[in-house]
Amino acid sequence: MIKSFFEKVTRGLVKTRTQLTDRLDLLLNQYGEIDEELLEEIEDILISADLGMTTTLRMIQDLREALVEKKINDASRVLEVLKEVMMQHLSLEATDRLAYDQRPQMLLIIGVNGVGKTTTIGKLAHKFKSGGQSVLLVAGDTFRAAAIDQLKTWGERVGVETIAQQAGSDPASVIFDGISAAKARNTDVLICDTAGRLHNKKNLVMELGKIFKVARREYPEAKLEVLLVLDATTGQNAIAQAKAFKEVADITGIVLTKLDGSAKGGIIFAVKDEVGIPVKLVGLGEGLDDLEDFDGAAFVNALLG
Amino acid sequence: MALFEGLSDKLQSTFKHITGQGKLNEKTIKEAMREVKLALLEADVNYKIVKDFIRDVTEKSLGESVMKSLTPGQQVVKIVKEELITLMGSHNEKLRFSSRPPTVIMMVGLQGAGKTTTAGKLGALLKKEGKNPLLVAGDIYRPAAIEQLKVVGEALSLPVFSLGDKTSPVQIATQSVKEATGKGYDVVILDTAGRLHLDENLMNELVAIKGAVQPDEILLVVDAMTGQDAVKVAEGFDKALDISGSILTKLDGDTRGGAALSLKAVTGKPVKFAGTGEKYTEFEAFHPERMVSRILGMGDLLSLIEKAEAGFDEEKARKLTKKMKNQELDLEDFLEQMQQMQNLGPIGDLMGMIPGMNNKAMKNIQVDEKEFVFMQAIIQSMTPKERRNPGILNGSRKKRIALGSGTDVPRVNRLIKQFEQTKKMIRQMGQMKGKFPGGGMNLPF
Numbered sequence: 083m084i085k086s087f088f089e090k091v092t093r094g095l096v097k098t099r100t101q102l103t104d105r106l107d108l109l110l111n112q113y114g115e116i117d118e119e120l121l122e123e124i125e126d127i128l129i130s131a132d133l134g135m136t137t138t139l140r141m142i143q144d145l146r147e148a149l150v151e152k153k154i155n156d157a158s159r160v161l162e163v164l165k166e167v168m169m170q171h172l173s174l175e176a177t178d179r180l181a182y183d184q185r186p187q188m189l190l191i192i193g194v195n196g197v198g199k200t201t202t203i204g205k206l207a208h209k210f211k212s213g214g215q216s217v218l219l220v221a222g223d224t225f226r227a228a229a230i231d232q233l234k235t236w237g238e239r240v241g242v243e244t245i246a247q248q249a250g251s252d253p254a255s256v257i258f259d260g261i262s263a264a265k266a267r268n269t270d271v272l273i274c275d276t277a278g279r280l281h282n283k284k285n286l287v288m289e290l291g292k293i294f295k296v297a298r299r300e301y302p303e304a305k306l307e308v309l310l311v312l313d314a315t316t317g318q319n320a321i322a323q324a325k326a327f328k329e330v331a332d333i334t335g336i337v338l339t340k341l342d343g344s345a346k347g348g349i350i351f352a353v354k355d356e357v358g359i360p361v362k363l364v365g366l367g368e369g370l371d372d373l374e375d376f377d378g379a380a381f382v383n384a385l386l387g
Numbered sequence: 388m389a390l391f392e393g394l395s396d397k398l399q400s401t402f403k404h405i406t407g408q409g410k411l412n413e414k415t416i417k418e419a420m421r422e423v424k425l426a427l428l429e430a431d432v433n434y435k436i437v438k439d440f441i442r443d444v445t446e447k448s449l450g451e452s453v454m455k456s457l458t459p460g461q462q463v464v465k466i467v468k469e470e471l472i473t474l475m476g477s478h479n480e481k482l483r484f485s486s487r488p489p490t491v492i493m494m495v496g497l498q499g500a501g502k503t504t505t506a507g508k509l510g511a512l513l514k515k516e517g518k519n520p521l522l523v524a525g526d527i528y529r530p531a532a533i534e535q536l537k538v539v540g541e542a543l544s545l546p547v548f549s550l551g552d553k554t555s556p557v558q559i560a561t562q563s564v565k566e567a568t569g570k571g572y573d574v575v576i577l578d579t580a581g582r583l584h585l586d587e588n589l590m591n592e593l594v595a596i597k598g599a600v601q602p603d604e605i606l607l608v609v610d611a612m613t614g615q616d617a618v619k620v621a622e623g624f625d626k627a628l629d630i631s632g633s634i635l636t637k638l639d640g641d642t643r644g645g646a647a648l649s650l651k652a653v654t655g656k657p658v659k660f661a662g663t664g665e666k667y668t669e670f671e672a673f674h675p676e677r678m679v680s681r682i683l684g685m686g687d688l689l690s691l692i693e694k695a696e697a698g699f700d701e702e703k704a705r706k707l708t709k710k711m712k713n714q715e716l717d718l719e720d721f722l723e724q725m726q727q728m729q730n731l732g733p734i735g736d737l738m739g740m741i742p743g744m745n746n747k748a749m750k751n752i753q754v755d756e757k758e759f760v761f762m763q764a765i766i767q768s769m770t771p772k773e774r775r776n777p778g779i780l781n782g783s784r785k786k787r788i789a790l791g792s793g794t795d796v797p798r799v800n801r802l803i804k805q806f807e808q809t810k811k812m813i814r815q816m817g818q819m820k821g822k823f824p825g826g827g828m829n830l831p832f
Contacts, residue, residue: 227542
């Protein structure tokens with residue numbers, strides 16, 4: 083899986099990679115010794131990867147300290163130290179992975195509009211089903227036009243059933259239905275879609291809080307994963323999204339989608355730094371298999387070359 | 388109201404600092420520019436654009452006239468504003484309509500940017516302006532995308548042209564234009580599948596559609612929350628398709644919307660519209676110069692007035708003005724006024740447009756839209772007689788109204804008090820009239 087993650091990220095980031103690596107190579111050849119100019123260039127590179135100003139400055143500071151501590155003054159070794167520093171910022175834990183063999187479990191998929199929640203659910207269902215688990219989907223997005231149809235289509239594609247009510251019905255009640263069905267059928271994995279909502283819409287975020295409460299109250303025996311889907315293209319706003327959603331639901335991880343584009347997804351460093359939520363999965367395309375466990379080292383490597 | 392709020396806050400505090408000082412020196416400019424740079428980067432403006440911007444503003448600020456000026460801070464604000472306007476454009480760029488209808492508008496963009504919703508919103512806006520648009524379901528790839536456009540079309544009473552998901556998008560586009568010509572639709576709005584600018588095959592498909600139907604407008608739909616990558620996305624689509632402009636979506640979030648700056652700077656093509664909410668009416672012409680004013684904390688009174696004009700029934704407004712003048716306002720009018728206010732969209736949005744309201748102060752104000760629902764329910768539970776003459780409301784009447792509206796007596800009392808206060812306020816405004824040149828205050832509503 084690590085190999086395939088690396089391949090996919092590498093493939094996804096191929097343009098990014100050449101660009102960053104070329105720039106770094108050029109830089110590192112240009113400079114014999116590490117100086118302010120070089121650090122400033124690295125700063126630019128990190129900012130252009132959406133790490134954001136605050137996180138970038140913090141990272142550069144850590145890099146400085148690490149260089150002093152290791153007594154490194156040779157520009158050619160900056161990259162390896164930078165990678166180490168970036169890995170430290172991700173501070174990955176073994177528990178950052180989804181527990182694929184655990185049952186029963188319930189996955190609540192949340193996020194702002196258009197980040198790829200429904201597509202992610204299709205891929206997740208496929209992943210769990212391929213692992214031999216029984217899966218049930220819940221069409222909790224009762225708001226957006228044809229969202230229910232979209233989820234059902236994914237369900238059919240993967241070969242799992244979808245629990246749904248009419249468009250416009252109360253999402254918490256659909257989730258409740260889903261939980262009842264999962265219990266009755268002894269389903270291993272229940273995956274719930276929710277409507278995309280901007281995190282500054284107070285009422286909609288409160289509604290999400292209600293859904294979360296229903297999930298915890300009605301299905302205590304299940305391991306509850308609340309996955310926040312973030313679009314890799316998103317800039318600094320992702321931090322606000324993570325903060326706002328975290329206030330109403332215990333987010334257990336992030337799914338970083340659309341990493342097959344030219345965006346680098348550097349925002350996850352800021353989200354980890356400032357909100358403390360780890361990335362669990364990455365989306366790398368529109369195919370059923372284009373969802374992988376997050377691998378920090380591969381990610382950093384692919385990002386910096 | 389979010390839009391550029393954060394950036395606006397930052398720049399305001401920076402420049403307050405400068406204005407507070409008597410004279411501007413090189414050091415102060417540098418300090419201010421550092422703040423501007425930080426603010427712009429945090430707003431996700433592309434770092435290269437930020438660098439150029441800072442360089443230009445620094446150069447101009449260091450000019451002699453600024454140094455000699457009595458209020459150097461104001462001059463820097465002016466330069467920053469002018470430069471931002473240069474970057475963003477100075478006025479709203481309208482759609483180009485073909486002299487030989489149908490006008491073909493093609494929507495393109497990444498997955499999840501909001502093309503389908505935006506196609507519907509644009510159709511509704513054009514219909515309101517007297518056009519007869521046809522929506523075309525050209526996204527044959529995403530599950531239920533066609534169904535989504537159909538639902539949107541139905542909600543907005545707009546016709547949707549679809550050939551299912553087995554016909555090629557190029558065919559669909561060509562056929563739809565024929566359909567429009569035959570049936571007298573004067574605008575064709577072509578929804579296309581979301582795609583990556585890196586995906587050569589899918590980009591070629593767009594090029595083929597362009598070749599087949601020769602669109603009058605190719606609009607790139609971009610999520611306002613996009614980060615540094617906005618530049619590459621815009622470059623990619625513009626290079627392949629020579630887009631005519633862009634539409635910024637999800638601008639109702641708390642995003643600072645630096646993508647707007649990046650888009651314009653990198654393609655030279657204007658942002659023409661902005662999506663500002665989930666409702667189909669929450670879509671408007673993009674006014675870059677007003678956006679710049681908002682960045683600098685000048686509010687957006689123009690947008691407010693325009694919104695008010697569009698949302699209000701003039702006849703009703705005239706009657707209301709007359710009643711206000713004669714001080715005969717009753718609860719019927721109060722109710723009507725409330726309903727009209729709601730037509731304008733969220734109250735918070737309106738308040739954000741008022742100068743001086745769009746920064747810190749706004750953050751502490753939570754306008755509870757539910758309160759309006761209660762107030763309406765209360766008035767609707769009154770008899771016509773009670774509405775016209777609230778004076779007759781005694782204890783038992785209030786109890787009945789509370790019961791009927793599902794509220795309680797204190798809430799009914801509160802409403803009556805609010806109504807009395809409004810009347811009092813209007814009376815005072817009436818008395819102030821003579822003191823203002825031009826006679827009276829021109830309230831936008």
